[in-house]
Amino acid sequence: MKIFGLVGWSGSGKTTLLVKLIPELVSRGVRVSTMKHAHHAFDVDVPGKDSYEHRAAGATEVLVTSANRWALMHENRGSPEPAIEELIPHMSAVDLLIVEGFKDHPHDKMEIFRRETGKALLQPNDPQIRAVASDGPVAEATVPVLDLNDVAALADYILDFTGLSKAA
Template identity: 65%
Template sequence: MKVFGLAGWSGSGKTTLTVRLIPALKRRGLSVSTIKHAHHAFDVDQPGKDSYEHRQAGAEEVLVSSANRWALMHEHRGAPEPTLAELLGRLAPVDLVLVEGFKQEALPKLEVWRRAVGKPLRAPEDPQVVAVASDGPVPETDRPVLPLDDVEAIADFVVETCGLAGKVASGKERGAA
């Protein structure tokens, strides 16, 4: 399972790019999963739902299942936040896992950068940033710069960087977007 990160400041477009990148990679015949780091308290459960009541009662884990999907909620209950490696170990095997956030992790990353956000480029300080995707000119960098709106070129870059070219379906099999 290959792992590739998307990093950048809040508001730079990481999630938008991730959401556009997933189908581009799937058209290439790759199986893709994602891990998204949340920087603040979040909840996927709602008060009044049975699963919420189970968690509030003290269950360590609650697994909710239907004909369409299942979801596992694990309560830390004071335990440390799991590492990226631990989270990756919980995923079913796929060709590629896109990781959004986890900027301190040692994994190849694409920095999503927009001048309009008003924050500095991270690439000069992070040797794990292998390229930058931007909607305009980028301050001096020795990393490749990809147009943020060219999702197909970014998908090709990710495939090449992760050594997945041998797994990619031919253009004929990919079909139109």
């Protein structure tokens, strides 16, 4: 399984790009999964649901399943946030795992950059950023700069970089 990340400041368009990239990659025969780093207070469960009540009662893990999908919720309960390497074994094998966020993890990634966020480019300080996708010129980048709106070209880059273009 190849791993490639999308990073960028909040509001840069990581998720917007990812929901366009996934169908582009899938249409090319690439099996894709994603892992997203979320804010500390996120929750996928709601009070009143049985699964929520199980966790609130102290269960470390709750697995909810139906004919359509299943989800495993794990409570860290004071343990440190797990690293990507600890989470990957919980996922099914696919061709490409796209990681959204996890800026500080040392995996190959593409920075999503928009000047309008008012934030500085991450790329000069992160040697794992292999390309920048932007909606305008980024003269200070020292890696390839790709058009953020050209999803096909971005998919080409990711597949070429990961070696999956030869397999797909």
